[in-house]
Structures are given as C-alpha cells and as structure tokens.
Amino acid sequence: REAAVMSASLPPGAADAKVRAAAGTVVSSDVLDRGDALERGIDLDRQRVEEARRRAEEERIRRKIEHDKVRGMITVDGEPISRQVAMLRVGDESEKTQAALVLGILATASLENQVAIVRAGAVSPLVQLLEGEMPEARGQAAVALRALAANNTYNKVAVVRAGAIPALIRVLKEDAVEVQEVASAALQTLAETNNQVEIAQAGAIVPLVALLKDERS
Numbered sequence: 186r187e188a189a190v191m192s193a194s195l196p197p198g199a200a201d202a203k204v205r206a207a208a209g210t211v212v213s214s215d216v217l218d219r220g221d222a223l224e225r226g227i228d229l230d231r232q233r234v235e236e237a238r239r240r241a242e243e244e245r246i247r248r249k250i251e252h253d254k255v256r257g258m259i260t261v262d263g264e265p266i267s268r269q270v271a272m273l274r275v276g277d278e279s280e281k282t283q284a285a286l287v288l289g290i291l292a293t294a295s296l297e298n299q300v301a302i303v304r305a306g307a308v309s310p311l312v313q314l315l316e317g318e319m320p321e322a323r324g325q326a327a328v329a330l331r332a333l334a335a336n337n338t339y340n341k342v343a344v345v346r347a348g349a350i351p352a353l354i355r356v357l358k359e360d361a362v363e364v365q366e367v368a369s370a371a372l373q374t375l376a377e378t379n380n381q382v383e384i385a386q387a388g389a390i391v392p393l394v395a396l397l398k399d400e401r402s
Contacts, residue, residue, distance in 0.1 A: 235321075236363070266291065266301050273310035281314055282322040289329035299333055303340050308333065308347045315352040315368075323356050324364040331371035341378045350375065350387050357392040365396050 269291075272284040288307055291298045307329070314326035330349055334341045349371070356368040372393075376384055 266298070266305050270302070270305040270307045270310070273307060273314070278314075278317050278319050278322050281310070281317070282319060282325050285311060285314060285322070285325040285329045289325065289332045292329065292332035293335075296337065299335075299337050299340055303333060303343050308340075308343050308349075312344075312347045312349050312352050315349070315356055320361050320364050323360060324367050327353060327356060327364070327367040327371045331367070331374045334371070334374045338378050341375055341380070345375060345380055345383070350380070350384055350389075354384075354387050354389050354392065357389065357396065362396070362399055365392070369393060369396055 266288070269284040269287050272280050273288070276284060288302055288311075292302055311326045311329050311333075315323050315330075317323055317326070330344050330353075334344050353368045353372050353375075357365050357372070360368070372384055372389055
C-alpha cells in the first residue's frame with residue numbers, strides 16, 4: 186500500500202524513469218566490472234604468450250648449442266662466448282637480452298663454459314643489464330648470473346664483487362613477480378657461499394617474505 190501511495194504521488198512516468206535510471210546504473214557497473222575482468226584476462230594472456238615465446242626461444246637456442254657442440258663449434262674460450270660477451274657490452278638492449286640468454290644456457294652446459302664466460306668479462310655487463318629498461322632483459326641477466334654462480338665458488342665471488350647483490354635486491358623490490366622470482370633464485374645461489382649476512386644487510390629479507398606471500402596467495 187505504501188508503494189502504491191508513493192507511486193501515486195510521483196508525476197506520470199517518473200517511476201518508470203527512476204527504474205530505468207537504476208537499471209542503467211546496475212548495467213553500467215556490470216559492464217565496467219566485465220571490462221576490468223576482460224582487461225585482466227588480456228594482460229594474463231599476454232604474459233602467458235610472452236612466457237611461451239621466451240621458452241620457445243630458449244629451446245631453440247638450446248637445440249642450436251647442442252647441434253654446434255656436435256660439430257665442434259663451441260669450445261672453451263671459443264668465438265661464440267667472446268661474441269656474446271661483446272654483444273653484452275655494445276649491443277642494444279634486445280641484443281644484450283639475447284646474449285644473456287645464450288650465455289646463461291652455455292653456463293649450464295659445463296664448468297668449463299662457466300669459467301670461460303667469467304674470464305671473458307661477462308659478469309659486469311650482466312650486472313649492468315639488471316638495471317635495463319626491459320623486464321625480460323633484467324630477468325635474463327638474473328638467470329645468467331645464477332647459472333654462472335651455480336656450484337662455482339670463484340664465480341660467486343666474482344658476481345658479488347661486481348655488485349650483483351644490491352642490483353638483484355632492487356629487482357626483487359620493484360619488478361614484476363616473474364622477474365622477482367629469478368632474482369630470488371640468483372640470490373639464493375649466491376647465499377650458498379658465506380654471503381647470507383651481506384644479502385640480509387642489503388635489505389633482501391622483507392621483499393623475499395613479500396614474494397613468498399604472493400606465491401602462496
């Protein structure tokens with residue numbers, strides 16, 4: 186009855202106008218929500234495509250390296266390593282990213298390659314690449330540094346002396362989660378040889394805990 190009285194007190198068509206306005210508000214809100222969800226979905230799809238592209242490129246390079254090994258083209262202190270280190274120094278950021286990718290794969294192939302890459306002077310430009318503009322560049326630099334330091338005490342020392350710890354922690358604090366994860370892995374590798382205190386004092390603990398929470402949420 187109260188609703189009937191209120192409707193009767195409104196001018197003709199006013200009630201319908203209010204209903205349409207309310208419906209329009211709901212629809213607009215729903216459209217915005219769907220738009221936000223769609224945008225998030227598109228961003229996620231882009232990330233997946235980029236990750237798939239990166240993995241495919243890594244696999245292509247791995248296959249080429251294995252093929253070149255068979256043909257005897259890749260040797261300790263050989264031209265391919267020198268060429269990639271030179272590209273790290275003078276290439277554009279895309280070329281530096283590619284060089285970091287190749288060197289990281291080569292470093293995982295053998296201890297001899299690890300030693301040769303460090304002797305060729307790759308560590309400092311890789312640390313500098315951690316401050317590059319492209320997230321992929323920073324990520325590949327972190328992966329390569331980790332590969333160089335893995336199970337190699339001498340290389341760990343060289344990486345730390347080149348300033349990798351603060352650079353990796355900056356990535357850990359400021360970058361996308363995918364890049365943070367590889368920076369975290371690199372710091373974990375460096376922590377295996379008496380660098381725990383230096384890493385903690387440089388401010389790694391809070392962002393590491395935050396990253397752990399993100400991974401669990």
